[in-house]
Amino acid sequence: MTAPATPQELFALWADVRLQGLPSPAxxxxxxxxxxxxxxxxxxxxxxxxxxxxxxVEDRALRLxxxxxxxxxxxLWSQMHGDEPTATTALLDLFEYLRRHRAHPRVARxxxxxxxxxxxxxxxDGAERFQRRNAQGIDVNRDALALQTPEGRTLxxxxxxxxxxxxxxxxxxxxxxxxxxxxxxxxxxxxxxxPFDASRGDNPGRVLAKKVCAVIRDALEPLAPGQIxxxxxxxxxxxxxxxxxxxxxxxxxxxxxxxxxxxxxxxxLRLNFVALVSALDALASGAVEHADLERYESIPLNDSKGMxxxxxxxxxxxxxxxxxxxADVGVAAAQAVRTREGTAxxxxxxxxxxxxxxxxxxxxxxxxxxxxxxxxxxxxxxxVGDSLPLPPRSERTLRVGLxxxxxxxxxxxxxxxxxxxxxxxxxx
Numbered sequence: 152m153t154a155p156a157t158p159q160e161l162f163a164l165w166a167d168v169r170l171q172g173l174p175s176p177a178x179x180x181x182x183x184x185x186x187x188x189x190x191x192x193x194x195x196x197x198x199x200x201x202x203x204x205x206x207x208v209e210d211r212a213l214r215l216x217x218x219x220x221x222x223x224x225x226x227l228w229s230q231m232h233g234d235e236p237t238a239t240t241a242l243l244d245l246f247e248y249l250r251r252h253r254a255h256p257r258v259a260r261x262x263x264x265x266x267x268x269x270x271x272x273x274x275x276d277g278a279e280r281f282q283r284r285n286a287q288g289i290d291v292n293r294d295a296l297a298l299q300t301p302e303g304r305t306l307x308x309x310x311x312x313x314x315x316x317x318x319x320x321x322x323x324x325x326x327x328x329x330x331x332x333x334x335x336x337x338x339x340x341x342x343x344x345x346p347f348d349a350s351r352g353d354n355p356g357r358v359l360a361k362k363v364c365a366v367i368r369d370a371l372e373p374l375a376p377g378q379i380x381x382x383x384x385x386x387x388x389x390x391x392x393x394x395x396x397x398x399x400x401x402x403x404x405x406x407x408x409x410x411x412x413x414x415x416x417x418x419x420l421r422l423n424f425v426a427l428v429s430a431l432d433a434l435a436s437g438a439v440e441h442a443d444l445e446r447y448e449s450i451p452l453n454d455s456k457g458m459x460x461x462x463x464x465x466x467x468x469x470x471x472x473x474x475x476x477x478a479d480v481g482v483a484a485a486q487a488v489r490t491r492e493g494t495a496x497x498x499x500x501x502x503x504x505x506x507x508x509x510x511x512x513x514x515x516x517x518x519x520x521x522x523x524x525x526x527x528x529x530x531x532x533x534x535v536g537d538s539l540p541l542p543p544r545s546e547r548t549l550r551v552g553l554x555x556x557x558x559x560x561x562x563x564x565x566x567x568x569x570x571x572x573x574x575x576x577x578x579x
Contacts, residue, residue, distance in 0.1 A: 153257050155257070161370070165421045168244055168252075173243070175416050176236040176240045176420070177234075177236050181211050184239065184271050184275075189201075194250065198253060198262075199216060199218050199246065199250070200218075205302070207275050208276055213270060213301075217267070217268050219266040221266050222266075223435075225267050226268045227267065227269040229269075232323070233276065233279070235322050236278065241420050241424050243271060245424060249261070261432060261435040265431060274302050285300050287299070293387075295307065318392075319430075324407065326486075328380065328408045329454045329513045331457065332452075333511065335513035336377045337411055338378065338458070339375050339410050340405065340423075341405075341408060342368060343403075344357050344364055345357075345392040346384055349386045356396060360396075362447070363442070364450070365447040366429055366430055366439055367426045369429075380452065381452050381453065411515045457512060458512065458514070459509070462480070463525055464519055465478075466479075466559070467523065468480060468524075468525055470506075479508060479520075480506060481512060482504065482577065483501060501577030504551060518559070522562075523559045523560060523572060524569065525557055527553065528556040529546065529558075534571065539571070540567055540568055556579075558571050
């Protein structure tokens, strides 16, 4: 039997198969996805079949990609939340891997054993706006029962027609999510085998999903040690993942979270690619049947508020009343899309989310605030190195909810003057 690729091999392979010419995931739109799907079909029509399976509220085509000829049918869908884009690009990279390496024994085995059905962008109207909900303002992932959205009806109809043996539900989670247990590590990937009812019991399908999660954990931990978490398994009666299990299709939830660097997209795309290829290979080879369930059960639970983007430690801070006090200042941030002069770009939007003793939080960046005073950034032209008096009391106040537009001041001579040591300015 052909041995599975190691995580390190897949990690390196992604650089060879990643699609060139696409914008960052947050800027990938329906037009980009459709162009890539047409290219796949044109370059390998015997491998990739395309089918329009629905239309969005704003009449964008919902296309299904089918690849493989195996008896085991797998359904994958991404971006049912329009501002959760990572797996959409990862699926396109997965297709490119299958196209380029179709003759490799591992890929040939996968294509022979499995038939993959994928909807890379289920909520294109939300993606166009980079917003969670669809153009009706409905959360598609809370529409499994009411089926008020055309996107939700499309996914339900696909499940009923294909009767897949497993589904992959691909999302992004808040950048505040940390691995629990006091690790202060970002939950870069969170996994879940969702329950089928409030008792959170097991059946053969859920056991299979747990084993797939165990395979993914083992593949990703060498690449992101300590950064794999387990998503909350509370039963959500309206959610697709939970209801697919109830309808007979167990699901694997993959939630992409924060990565501790200024440029998180590439490492997170790599992790998604490694996760998907490893899971599909284990399903194709049968190795998934031998996965250790304890490797799933022992994944640390997430801490949904345990991560911050920036922590300024031990600085002088002015609250809404009283004198200055020593405190940590915590900034939470998330990707946002801003359009200026007709050009869209991805920015980090941040605000003050925590104030006080923040020692329990993880952070992408920590700043030593010893001897510094943190105040809001004033309007006007201020730059690092300027010397200026402390702003009036009314303009020194920090509080939770303010935009993360700050300056760090160090006292200098003459008395009462401060040097601007650093300016912190996230987008609003």
